[in-house]
Amino acid sequence: MQTGWVKTGGSWYYLNETGSLATGWVKDNGTWYYLKDSGKMATGWVKDNDTWYYLDSAGTMKTGWFTVSGKWYYAYSSGALAVNTTTPDGYTVNANGEWV
The missing domain is CATH 2.10.270.10 (Cholin Binding)
Structure with a gap:
């Protein structure tokens, strides 16, 4: 199962520990990111x-x-x-x- 950052169509997405598309705030390696409702990194x-x-x-x-x-x-x-x-x-x- 793939987890972590994935680049698709020029945009970044984050797959959580269950392999699902993450939305909202995600902390990765001590850094905060925000993922839109679509899962696309803001x-x-x-x-x-x-x-x-x-x-x-x-x-x-x-x-x-x-x-x-x-x-x-x-x-x-x-x-x-x-x-x-x-x-x-x-x-x-x-x-x-x-x-x-």
Whole structure:
């Protein structure tokens, strides 16, 4: 039975321990990934339970400071985007999570 990452049609999918297509959050080798309802690995912005997350081009969930299109954002260790707050290191982010 095959498990783990599979690339099909240019997209990545993850087969869980039963060989079924995984959806939602998957932690693999200490790194979090998000798989859409179709099972396809997500990249870019993902909203899950009213919380925004950012996944880089390799599907890796970002934490700490990162840039997207020239704007700086901060994500907590959970991956949740900081919005309308002051980050742990003292910077202000707006309602979109952008450093201001």
